[in-house]
Amino acid sequence: MRIVVLVKVVPDTNAERTLSLETGLTERATGLVADEIGERALEAALTYADAHEGTEVHVLTVGPAEATASIRKCLAMGAASATHVVDDGLVGADLGLTAEVVAAALGRVGYDLVVAGNQSTDGMGGVLPAMVAEHLGLPSLTNLAAVDIADAEVSGTRVADDAAVSLSAPLPAVVSVTEALPDPRFPGFKGIMAAKKKPLEVISLADLGIDADDLTTSRSIMLAVDARPPRGAGVKITDDDGEAGVRLAAFLAENHLI
Amino acid sequence: MQRDIYDEDHEAFREVVKEFVKRYVTPEKARQWDADGEVDRATMKAAAEHGIVGLSVPEEFGGAGMLMDYRFRSVVNEELIRSGHGSALAGAAGIQDDLAVPYLAHFGTDAQKAKWLPKMATAEVLGALAMTEPGAGSDLRGVRTTAKKVDGGYVVNGAKTFISSGKTADIVVTFVKTGEGNRPDAFSLLILEDGMEGFEHGKKLHKMGFPGHDTAELSFSDVFVPDENLIGGVEGRGFVHLMMNLPLERLSIGAVAAAVGEAALEWTLDYTTNREAFGKQVVDFQNTRFRLAEMATTVDVMWAYIDRAMNLYRKGELSADEAAKVKFWCTEREWEILDQGVQLHGGYGYILEYPIARAFLDARVHRIYGGTNEVMREIVARSITGRK
Numbered sequence: 001m002r003i004v005v006l007v008k009v010v011p012d013t014n015a016e017r018t019l020s021l022e023t024g025l026t027e028r029a030t031g032l033v034a035d036e037i038g039e040r041a042l043e044a045a046l047t048y049a050d051a052h053e054g055t056e057v058h059v060l061t062v063g064p065a066e067a068t069a070s071i072r073k074c075l076a077m078g079a080a081s082a083t084h085v086v087d088d089g090l091v092g093a094d095l096g097l098t099a100e101v102v103a104a105a106l107g108r109v110g111y112d113l114v115v116a117g118n119q120s121t122d123g124m125g126g127v128l129p130a131m132v133a134e135h136l137g138l139p140s141l142t143n144l145a146a147v148d149i150a151d152a153e154v155s156g157t158r159v160a161d162d163a164a165v166s167l168s169a170p171l172p173a174v175v176s177v178t179e180a181l182p183d184p185r186f187p188g189f190k191g192i193m194a195a196k197k198k199p200l201e202v203i204s205l206a207d208l209g210i211d212a213d214d215l216t217t218s219r220s221i222m223l224a225v226d227a228r229p230p231r232g233a234g235v236k237i238t239d240d241d242g243e244a245g246v247r248l249a250a251f252l253a254e255n256h257l258i
Numbered sequence: 259m260q261r262d263i264y265d266e267d268h269e270a271f272r273e274v275v276k277e278f279v280k281r282y283v284t285p286e287k288a289r290q291w292d293a294d295g296e297v298d299r300a301t302m303k304a305a306a307e308h309g310i311v312g313l314s315v316p317e318e319f320g321g322a323g324m325l326m327d328y329r330f331r332s333v334v335n336e337e338l339i340r341s342g343h344g345s346a347l348a349g350a351a352g353i354q355d356d357l358a359v360p361y362l363a364h365f366g367t368d369a370q371k372a373k374w375l376p377k378m379a380t381a382e383v384l385g386a387l388a389m390t391e392p393g394a395g396s397d398l399r400g401v402r403t404t405a406k407k408v409d410g411g412y413v414v415n416g417a418k419t420f421i422s423s424g425k426t427a428d429i430v431v432t433f434v435k436t437g438e439g440n441r442p443d444a445f446s447l448l449i450l451e452d453g454m455e456g457f458e459h460g461k462k463l464h465k466m467g468f469p470g471h472d473t474a475e476l477s478f479s480d481v482f483v484p485d486e487n488l489i490g491g492v493e494g495r496g497f498v499h500l501m502m503n504l505p506l507e508r509l510s511i512g513a514v515a516a517a518v519g520e521a522a523l524e525w526t527l528d529y530t531t532n533r534e535a536f537g538k539q540v541v542d543f544q545n546t547r548f549r550l551a552e553m554a555t556t557v558d559v560m561w562a563y564i565d566r567a568m569n570l571y572r573k574g575e576l577s578a579d580e581a582a583k584v585k586f587w588c589t590e591r592e593w594e595i596l597d598q599g600v601q602l603h604g605g606y607g608y609i610l611e612y613p614i615a616r617a618f619l620d621a622r623v624h625r626i627y628g629g630t631n632e633v634m635r636e637i638v639a640r641s642i643t644g645r646k
Contacts (some may be wrong), residue, residue, distance in 0.1 A: 072270065186277040189309020189322045189330070192270045 001055045001151075001171075003045040004109055006102060006116035006129070007038035007074055009067035013121055024225035025092055026122055032063075034070040037117025039077070039184035041177050045115050046078045046185070048149045056080045058109055062090060062101050068200070075195035076187035082198070083109050087205040089212030094220040095125045097212060102128070103135035104208040113154055114174040118143045129176035139169035145180035259558040263565045268333055271309070275337035278308055279344060288343035291470030295462050296426050297350045299381070305351065306381035310334050314355040316363055319375035325363050328509060328568045331355060335517040340524065342613030345620050346470025348514065353423040354378065356510040357503075358385025361431045361447060365490045365499045370449070374429065386427035388418040388450075388476055389500065395420075396633040398500070399440040401433060403478060405448055407493075411484040412436070412448060417460075417477045420627070424474030425459050428452045432476075433500065436493050445496035447489035456481040467619035501578065504629075508581035509567050511628045515592035516560040518617055522592075523553045525614050526599040529606070546602060553595050560588050579641035586634035589624040596621050 011017045011026050012033045020027050042059065049055040059074040059082040061067055071082050085105055093101070106114060114133075119126035133140030144156035144167070154175055155168035187195075205212055235251060237244050252258040264272075282301055291297050305311040313330050315321020324330050334351060338344030362374050362385075377383035394400035403416025414434060424430065430450045437444030450457055460475030485491075489499065527550060530541040540546050567584045570576040596618045600607035603614050610616055625631045640646060 069266065069270065072266075073273070076270065186281075186308070187270075187274055188307060189271060189274070189313065192267060192274065192309075193322075196267075 001052070001112045002058060002110055003049065003055060003113045003115060003149075004058045004060050004106060004111040005038065005042045005045050005074075005079065006114065006132075007042060007059050007061050007071070008035045008117070008120045008122075009033070009061055009063040009070045010035045010120055010122040017122075019225070019227070021225055021227060023092065024222045032066050032070055034073055035117060035121050036184070037119070037121070037177070037179060039074075040179065040181045041115045041117050042074055042077060042079060043184040044147050044149075044177060044181055045113075047182075049078070058082065058111075060102065060105055060109060061085070062093075062098055062105070064091075071200060072192075072195050073187060075198045075200065076191035077185055078187075078191065080198060082200045084200060084202045085204070085208070086202055087212070089205050092222070093212065095123075095128055095131060096217065096219060097210075099128055099131035099135060100217075101205070101208060101210055102132050104210055105203070106132070106136065108203070108208065112171050113149065114138075114172075115147075116174070116176045118176040118178050129174050133174035136172075136174070139173045141167045141169055141173065141175045144175055144177050147175060147177055147181070259562070261561055261565055263329060263568060264333070268329055271330055272333050272337060274308055275310055275334055278305065278310055279337055279341045283338065283341055283344045283347060285343055288346065288470060291346045295469065296472040297346050297470060299384075299426070301347065302350060302354075302381040302384065305347065306379065311351045311354055311381050312359075312379040314359045314363065315375050315379040316371075319363075319371060320379035321359075321375070325360060326574065327572050328506070328513065329572075331510070332513045332517070332564070332568065335514050336520065339514070339517045339617075340521045342521070342525065342616075345617065346468060348517075349468055349471040350384075350423055350426070352510055352514065353386055353427075354381070354384055356506055357387040357422070358427070358429075358431060360503050360506060361387070361489055361499060364502065365447075365495070367486075367491045369486060370489065370491075374449070383428045384423060384426055386421055386423040386430045388421045388424070388430045388432040390420045391417060392419050396629050398433070398497070399445075401435060401445070403432070403434045405434040405436050405446060405483065407436070408482070411482055412488070414448065414450065414456075414478040414481040414483055417475065419475045420463065421474050421476055422627075423472060424476055425462055425472040430476065431489065432478075433496055436496070442497040443494035446493050447496040447499055448483050449487040449489065450476075450478070450481065450483060451487070454481050454483065466622055467616070468623070504578040505571060505576045505581040507628050508578070508585035508634075509564075509571055509576060511624055512560075512567065512581070512584040512588035513564050515588040515621070515624055516557070516564045518621055519553075519557045519560055519588075519592045519595040522595050522599040522614055522617060523550070523557050525612075526550065526553065526602050529603050529612075529614075533604075540602070549598050549602060553598055556591050556595055560591055564588065577641075579637055582629070582634040582637040582641075585628060586625070586631040586638075589621070589631065592621055592624060 009032045012031050018027045045057045049057050057079045059079045061071050062085040065086050071084055116129040130140050143158050145159045147156040153170055154173050158165045237247050309322050313322045314325040317323035335348050338348040359378055391401050405412035405414045432448050432450045434448055436446040456479040458477045460477050463473045530546050533540045599614045600618050606612050607614050
């Protein structure tokens with residue numbers, strides 16, 4: 001079985017993240033890391049592969065050239081091979097284009113099961129796995145808090161506000177997982193060294209036959225970007241005449257807060 | 259100043275150590291080690307699983323094969339120490355990889371390597387090195403522990419003290435007298451195994467620093483040690499073996515000192531930036547700025563020196579004399595930086611909850627063990643004057 005894990009590479013949440021007012025993109029100078037939810041997805045795939053000989057875990061990343069170190073980390077964790085789609089045409093790509101690229105790359109790589117995180121730490125779109133499934137005409141199980149992979153089927157539990165829903169689908173299928181899944185493993189010295197010898201294919205949009213500027217397809221386009229205006233000073237009510245309570249209530253009423 | 263001895267593999271490994279620190283080297287764990295006086299074996303094994311312990315074990319025996327490349331070891335030191343909670347683990351890892359494994363990996367017989375190294379790579383077996391005795395420290399030829407040849411092995415009598423990892427170690431590479439007089443060929447290294455009859459781990463010593471890493475007295479009364487435990491299988495090579503590992507031992511202490519210096523600078527910068535006095539941040543007072551500038555510069559120079567030494571070591575060209583310079587010079591700069599760091603922390607620098615206070619106490623022994631800094635100066639003087 002071949003499990004392909006979608007891993008997004010995102011700005012490190014432990015570092016300061018700023019939005020470029022020229023491009024509308026997050027400044028990537030602070031260092032990129034594999035999104036933690038993607039690592040959890042990888043963990044789910046690796047756990048199954050550890051127990052089932054003949055299962056191959058492949059990592060697919062769409063992202064800038066600097067993503068290589070994070071992809072190597074995934075290989076060091078235990079993935080067997082990886083594909084990295086890099087192209088200047090993908091800078092600032094919207095969900096639609098990204099889904100198209102991921103689906104095309106999956107077609108090239110081959111898969112029995114696709115596992116992804118439910119949403120990225122930076123974009124927080126939360127719909128990419130479903131869009132990819134739509135492109136590929138596959139069943140899609142989203143937001144799984146538990147995953148059970150079997151020979152010909154994948155099942156899991158989606159926890160909603162008022163119910164836990166059990167879902168299953170025949171393979172091939174696309175699943176997305178939540179933070180409820182177990183913590184990902186982390187590599188060691190030997191994994192790092194082994195990763196250097198594992199295949200990492202770098203491909204471009206041309207390899208996938210996709211034109212990022214194809215205007216016959218709907219794309220979201222950023223028209224303007226502005227920094228959030230600084231917060232103004234608030235209203236201060238001081239109690240110097242014993243009437244502060246009344247004025248406070250009036251203020252709250254005025255702002256429709258009571 | 260940007261260091262240039264690390265490549266992407268070292269940086270990837272640094273992330274591994276950082277993640278290990280996040281998951282395993284918590285303040286609670288450090289407190290536990292302090293209370294127990296030792297690092298728990300489960301943590302040592304977890305560290306070995308990620309290649310953080312066992313770096314110097316050859317690849318064929320399950321290790322990382324980095325015996326002649328200290329860079330990965332330095333990354334381990336740097337990240338464990340920087341965390342402020344990892345000095346005990348850094349110490350325990352250092353004893354395994356810099357002091358115990360090398361004697362087996364370099365000088366052991368094939369049988370000794372096959373028996374011990376795979377288990378040392380996983381930390382199932384921890385080692386220690388026993389040289390110092392109550393009456394013999396830097397002056398090694400004064401040791402009195404004897405190993406008398408008998409049929410099939412040796413009978414060992416004597417005592418060792420100040421043995422790092424001496425309580426937790428499963429095997430102790432022990433420097434013993436197998437011949438008469440104090441000629442270099444009168445000494446050998448024997449592997450003493452925990453549990454051998456007459457081999458007692460004496461009392462755990464209470465030290466000024468490193469409360470979480472065990473240091474013990476060992477005593478030997480008529481301990482029978484089989485021939486197969488004679489390192490290298492040839493008698494009289496002990497002194498030469500010790501001499502050959504001196505560059506690594508001295509380099510490792512210097513490298514730890516540089517890592518501590520760098521961490522102390524970071525802790526102090528962080529503290530003075532967040533602390534206010536007389537209406538402004540402490541970091542904005544000229545005295546603080548000047549002292550921080552000096553500390554930062556000293557750290558850069560230490561690394562320049564250590565990095566050069568690591569490169570020489572990698573090529574097999576770091577002499578024991580050169581390593582002696584590195585050891586005494588770096589540990590003394592470390593001491594100055596820590597003293598300055600404590601001062602800039604004010605009263606909090608004296609409180610053991612702050613890493614700077616603990617590091618200050620830990621560091622005092624760096625000028626003493628591994629050969630005192632006075633002995634290091636003698637060695638350097640001898641090498642440049644040619645006179646004993």
